[in-house]
Amino acid sequence: MNSEDKSFYLTIESVYKEFERSIINQICEEEMIQKFREMCAYLGTYMDEKFEDILFESFEEFENLPKEIKDQFLEYYNTLEISGEDLKKLQEVMQ
Numbered sequence: 001m002n003s004e005d006k007s008f009y010l011t012i013e014s015v016y017k018e019f020e021r022s023i024i025n026q027i028c029e030e031e032m033i034q035k036f037r038e039m040c041a042y043l044g045t046y047m048d049e050k051f052e053d054i055l056f057e058s059f060e061e062f063e064n065l066p067k068e069i070k071d072q073f074l075e076y077y078n079t080l081e082i083s084g085e086d087l088k089k090l091q092e093v094m095q
Contacts, residue, residue, distance in 0.1 A: 041074050
């Protein structure tokens with residue numbers, strides 16, 4: 001293998017390593033966002049209208065819900081989120 005072939009191989013290897021690192025970061029970020037959303041739904045779900053009695057005794061209890069039910073909680077909770085643009089509009093109205 002001559003030096004040109006070696007440098008080409010190192011370039012391909014470095015591109016592959018960078019791609020691998022990027023994919024791992026993306027997967028970790030997606031998992032972190034998913035857990036954050038689950039925690040928001042868990043902490044934001046109450047049994048009463050005064051928001052005093054939290055529905056779940058622990059995050060583990062929320063995590064162990066059947067997938068279909070947990071997905072519904074996450075979907076409904078997601079509808080409560082306010083976009084940055086909508087939040088700006090609300091601040092303008094309140095001033």
